[in-house]
Amino acid sequence: MGVKEKRARYKEEFRRDILGAAREFFIHEGYEKFSMRRLAEKIDYSPTTIYLYFKNKDDLLFAICEEFFGHFSAQLNRIRTVLPRDPVETLRQALLYLMNFGLENPNQYKLIFFTKSVYGTREELVERGSMARNTYFAFKEMVQECINSGKLREVDVEVMVDTLVIASHGLIAKTIYGAAVPKDRSGIVALTLVDALLIGYRK
Amino acid sequence: MGVKEKRARYKEEFRRDILGAAREFFIHEGYEKFSMRRLAEKIDYSPTTIYLYFKNKDDLLFAICEEFFGHFSAQLNRIRTVLPRDPVETLRQALLYLMNFGLENPNQYKLIFFTKSVYGTREELVERGSMARNTYFAFKEMVQECINSGKLREVDVEVMVDTLVIASHGLIAKTIYGAAVPKDRSGIVALTLVDALLIGYRK
DNA sequence: CTCTAATATTAACAGCGTTAAGTAAAACAA
DNA sequence: TTGTTTTACTTAACGCTGTTAATATTAGAG
Incomplete structure (x- = not known):
């Protein structure tokens, strides 16, 4: 995915996208395997990006x-x-x-x-x-x-x-x-x- | 404690010592705070020493x-x-x-x-x-x-x-x-x- | 005194959550 | 259109974690 497409999104929508990916990830692989870095990899963004939409892991x-x-x-x-x-x-x-x-x-x-x-x-x-x-x-x-x-x-x-x-x-x-x-x-x-x-x- | 005193111990005895320190540490500070490195610090040995007496953390x-x-x-x-x-x-x-x-x-x-x-x-x-x-x-x-x-x-x-x-x-x-x-x-x-x-x- | 075996250490790897600083693009103002 | 500000994102880094490989130190045997 190019940088351009990544950008043109509304804040709320993107938050839901992250949440969706996180839910999928968490449900299927469980607490132990879940990590912010791996989630970031799955959604193809850097780990820090997630922190713009969620305060922290908890x-x-x-x-x-x-x-x-x-x-x-x-x-x-x-x-x-x-x-x-x-x-x-x-x-x-x-x-x-x-x-x-x-x-x-x-x-x-x-x-x-x-x-x-x-x-x-x-x-x-x-x-x-x-x-x-x-x-x-x-x-x-x-x-x-x-x-x-x-x-x-x-x-x-x-x-x-x-x-x-x-x-x-x-x-x-x-x-x-x-x-x-x-x-x-x-x-x-x-x-x-x-x-x-x-x-x-x-x- | 100097290096010399550290050495003159029997394997079993030392194992029990580590276990004792670990128990104390774990009971009082709980699972979250317990770590191999912190335990090592408490018993005044390097983290790797513990691995000579216990296979791993679990x-x-x-x-x-x-x-x-x-x-x-x-x-x-x-x-x-x-x-x-x-x-x-x-x-x-x-x-x-x-x-x-x-x-x-x-x-x-x-x-x-x-x-x-x-x-x-x-x-x-x-x-x-x-x-x-x-x-x-x-x-x-x-x-x-x-x-x-x-x-x-x-x-x-x-x-x-x-x-x-x-x-x-x-x-x-x-x-x-x-x-x-x-x-x-x-x-x-x-x-x-x-x-x-x-x-x-x-x- | 030397050699070996036991014991402990340092350095490193790969991972983690999280923050600070920097960059590039978009939006806006003139 | 140009210049500036705001937004969205990334890179680099900090300080942790468990664990392993390689290395150093020491005790005891011959």
């Missing part, structure tokens, strides 16, 4: 995570509106979807939940207005509804949400870092885990 | 993990012999101990369970005769006893073990990577999580 990775959290959040709301009858079943489906999302996007899940640098502290998260915050509240509401409807025990809501999210975190961590578990086995484990928990919380 | 970190897994494994056996009456209570205590161990040694737990390079695949783990394998079998036996005694449902043993270990993984992941959660809160969450699971599996 900023770029954050953008990738937010994209996917956006998709997740949207789907989560769909689940909540489609299955409004039984709050426990809604919560169950939401949890299974979270797990499935993690199993299908392990690199993003890893980045979002198993990395400190990208998402920082809870305060920074709130300040940045991250999507992650939205989904947390969504789960909190779902749990609250289950308790209000009298179907689950009156355990502290935040503690209960934590335990449920923790179950998902653990599953993904084990799948990512543990031995190469066949995906259908993860599915069975996910089901068993969620059901055991929800039975355990049943009134 | 090999050194693996040794640190095995140390701590050794302690954990020993304590786990103590729990099993001290509380042999009620298999479910034994399992419960073992799980809580695993979680507590993780909360108190987050850096090692992270290294062991949330890192691919150090512990590798399950096959490599078995080949290396890792302590991790022992503790897995210990949990499997405990779960089997609970089922045999008729106190827990007849869920597939390996699936059940996975879900229980997963719960621990998730808790530690959330504590390590999530917002700075006060430790006593993690304790409550751990209790709630374990009890909900065991109730859920109750016959």
